[in-house]
Structures are given as structure tokens and as C-alpha cells.
Amino acid sequence: MLLIKWFDNESNKELKEGIDWLRIIPFIFIHLMCFAVIWVGVSTTAVVICFLSYIIRMFAITAFYHRYFSHKTFKTSRLMQTIFAIIGASATQRGPLWWASHHRHHHINSDKDADLHSPKNGFWYSHLQWFLMHENFNTQSDRVKDLNQFPELKFIDRYDILFPFLLAVGLYVLGEALSAFAPSLNTNGWQLVIWGYFISTVLLSHVTYCINSLAHVFGTKSYNTNDESRNNFLLALLTLGEGWHNNHHCAPGSVKQGFKWWQIDISFYGIKALEKLGLVWDLKYPNQKLLKNKIIRKLS
């Protein structure tokens, strides 16, 4: 019965406090599996698949989990939101409703006592401990009433562990097919699972966590936002635009997070491309007057 907790998020509604050790076994397992690279080795194909798996899933997290599900900064079809909810879930950062509900809570309480992952509580707490706690396991359903009306999103949120599993199986099948039909690529099923899922997921996860642990500490502040959010170029590159976190806290309803031409925001470019294809629409931009009022003027 204990194992069902890993597969069905509705199975445990009891309210406990402290670290949920049983549930974090899979989290530790994902990290340990990266060491299997010693046995599976490496190939150009494996590194390319690792990179693609990172980029595609990071885009699903930043453009859809964050800018769409959490902040509604553009509109899209029910099919597109389902596809990107599934890709996002395969990133192993829980389901779209859990992610959006906790993120909405963060924006209301940023760096205040109620903030669930403020670095004021320490680096490790804001980086990963906060989501390993019993009290933060359940989706805060009252914060995502707009998303609750879609049964398919509720299903993805309830059984989120299914999607990383399907990705790993898909990578195994791909690797075995390449090994049989294109042996010159020097890869196989287990090699693609280790690189395309485990290594890629660990990188993707920790870079995402850095937005909570580092982007409220290191970087520059351009706008008065009543919190410690910062703009950080390196994090913006690694997270496809999320490192412009002070900009984002200033205008959370904006689809674009890089406000200056040099503030590279790859997720925004991706969303613009989807707009050109007619797959997303009604992109929301920051209110220029509001930005002007919040700008921090440097004394010279």
C-alpha cells in the first residue's frame, strides 16, 4: 500500500509535517542513476538526445508550466495545453496544477514569511527541501480553480509520475531501434535512458531550482518589487529566459521576461514562433507606464 503513494497523488491526504522520506526515494534514485554512465558509456547521439530532452522539457516548464498555466500570459488551444502539460510532467517537477498553484503562492508571498521557498530560509531549503516536505506535497487546488475545470489536466496532475516513466521507455525503444538499424551511431537503449532521461533530468531540475535559490539572491535589481528577485544573465541562458526574475516579479503577467534587446529570452522567442504558426495567441506585454514607475533610478 505504501508504494501506491508514488503513483497516485490523491492516495495520501493526511496532513503531516517534516520531510517525506518515502516519497523522496525516487528523487534520490534519479540522481544515483546518473552514475550508470560508467557502464553505458557515451556517444554523440546520447549527448544530442540529452541536450534536446533538456531544451524541449525546459521550454515546456518555462513557456507552459510557468508563463501559461501559472500566469496566463497567452492563450492556446485545449490540445496544445494538454500536449505541453504532458511534456512538462515528463520533466519530473510534478503536475501542472501542483506547479502552478505553488508558484502563484510564491508571487503573492515572495520573500515574506509565508513564501514556501524563499532563500531567507537557507539555500538548500529554497533549492529543494521545500518540495520534499509533507506539507507542500498536495496541490493547492483553491489557487488553480481555472485549471481544475479540465479533467485531463487533473489526471496528469494526479498521476504525474507516469510521464517521466513513459519518456524513459520511449528513449529505451529509440536507443534499441538505433542500435539495430543504425549501428554506426554507437548507441543503445540503456545509454539513451541514462543520458536522455536521468542526466538530462538532473540538470534540468537543478537549473530550475536555481530560480528559487539563486535568482532571489545573485544578480541585479532593476525594479522595485518588494522582494529580493534579481536579474541574472547566466540563469537566463540556462533556463531559456527565466533568469530575468526581477523583471518577471515586476510584471508577472508579461509573456516576455527579457525587457531589453540584449536580455536573451529563448522561451519568449519560442512562444513568438508558436504564435506565427497560429498555435498560441493573445500574448500579453508589460504595461510600460507601470515599468517606468517601478524602475530603480541609479544616483549618479
Ligand SMILES: [Zn+2]
Ligand atoms: Zn521568484
Ligand SMILES: [Zn+2]
Ligand atoms: Zn512567476
